[in-house]
Amino acid sequence: MKNINPIPASWVTPESVYLSRRQWLKAMVAAGLLSSPTVRAAYTFNSQPNPAYGRGWKLTEAKHVLNYNNFYELGPKKTDPAENAHLLPLEPWSVRVEGECERPRTFTMEALLRFPIEQRIYRFRCVEGWSFVAPWDGFELRRLLQQVRPTSRAKFVVFESIYAPDRLPMQRLPLLSWPYTEGLRIDEAMHPLTLLAVGLYGRPLAGQNGAPIRLVVPWKYGFKSAKSIVRIRLVEKMPMTTWVKEAPHEYGFYANVNPDVPHPRWSQQRERPLGSWFKSRKTELFNGYGDQVAHLYRGMDLRKWF
Numbered sequence: 206m207k208n209i210n211p212i213p214a215s216w217v218t219p220e221s222v223y224l225s226r227r228q229w230l231k232a233m234v235a236a237g238l239l240s241s242p243t244v245r246a247a248y249t250f251n252s253q254p255n256p257a258y259g260r261g262w263k264l265t266e267a268k269h270v271l272n273y274n275n276f277y278e279l280g281p282k283k284t285d286p287a288e289n290a291h292l293l294p295l296e297p298w299s300v301r302v303e304g305e306c307e308r309p310r311t312f313t314m315e316a317l318l319r320f321p322i323e324q325r326i327y328r329f330r331c332v333e334g335w336s337f338v339a340p341w342d343g344f345e346l347r348r349l350l351q352q353v354r355p356t357s358r359a360k361f362v363v364f365e366s367i368y369a370p371d372r373l374p375m376q377r378l379p380l381l382s383w384p385y386t387e388g389l390r391i392d393e394a395m396h397p398l399t400l401l402a403v404g405l406y407g408r409p410l411a412g413q414n415g416a417p418i419r420l421v422v423p424w425k426y427g428f429k430s431a432k433s434i435v436r437i438r439l440v441e442k443m444p445m446t447t448w449v450k451e452a453p454h455e456y457g458f459y460a461n462v463n464p465d466v467p468h469p470r471w472s473q474q475r476e477r478p479l480g481s482w483f484k485s486r487k488t489e490l491f492n493g494y495g496d497q498v499a500h501l502y503r504g505m506d507l508r509k510w511f
């Protein structure tokens with residue numbers, strides 16, 4: 206089955222009309238007459254479901270995945286990102302890929318959408334204890350990295366999210382060190398499970414979920430999955446990342462899902478599937494992806510390298 210995405214209003218409606226419609230919608234939201242409208246990136250893609258991932262799993266209802274988010278650029282509360290998604294300046298968007306590679310390059314959104322996009326159902330586990338199962342539309346990060354030809358010195362990959370303090374008021378506050386930065390070891394980045402996602406539930410990513418392009422690394426805690434990425438850098442040394450800088454005793458660089466390594470302030474043994482009130486699910490090592498990724502960490506002490 207093919208997922209054909211509806212063309213966003215901004216492509217078929219004159220700007221003056223959709224802007225006033227947006228203002229009208231905002232007024233309705235402010236008056237409490239509507240819940241906030243979903244602001245999506247303006248692109249279309251075709252994606253083929255890949256049945257090798259998540260076959261038979263029960264999906265989390267989309268409304269939960271779209272309305273309970275962490276995206277500090279759009280606010281610190283779980284409901285802020287959906288409410289403030291309209292602040293993200295989505296067009297034009299490009300991703301600069303540089304550093305230790307032979308062919309550094311800027312990929313426009315159009316170029317990114319030419320990678321082979323497929324739909325995969327993944328489990329997602331936040332370090333704070335909630336989890337969900339959702340279909341992402343995206344392509345393997347390794348396809349993009351192969352195009353820039355990493356050199357032998359490329360040992361790590363750094364992901365930088367949008368930095369636009371003029372548009373994103375949160376970035377004028379020292380809430381986190383901006384831009385939001387994450388990293389992976391090169392073999393983790395090259396792993397076929399590691400996706401650059403452009404869609405969720407068959408539609409272009411909503412602002413709150415990291416439009417127009419974000420990382421998804423399903424065996425790691427959600428904070429590794431940087432949203433609204435503008436720069437990818439290949440580097441030789443393990444980079445400093447946002448949450449390691451913020452609280453190194455609480456968040457490690459690897460951040461592999463591991464029920465046996467508690468967060469200093471809470472246990473990681475169980476998780477709360479979004480839509481449920483209880484921690485009804487047992488958390489699995491590597492979020493259940495151990496058969497595919499455990500070999501990456503052979504011989505490593507996962508308590509030390511948490």
Ligand code: MTE
Pocket residue numbers: 270273274275276277278330331332366367385413414415426427428429430431432433
């Ligand atoms: N990326 C950016 N740029 N800023 C953020 O605050 N939060 C992270 C991650 N990526 C974050 C981010 C955290 S803590 C989580 S759990 C996931 O995004 C949440 O992804 P979701 O809202 O799509 O579920």
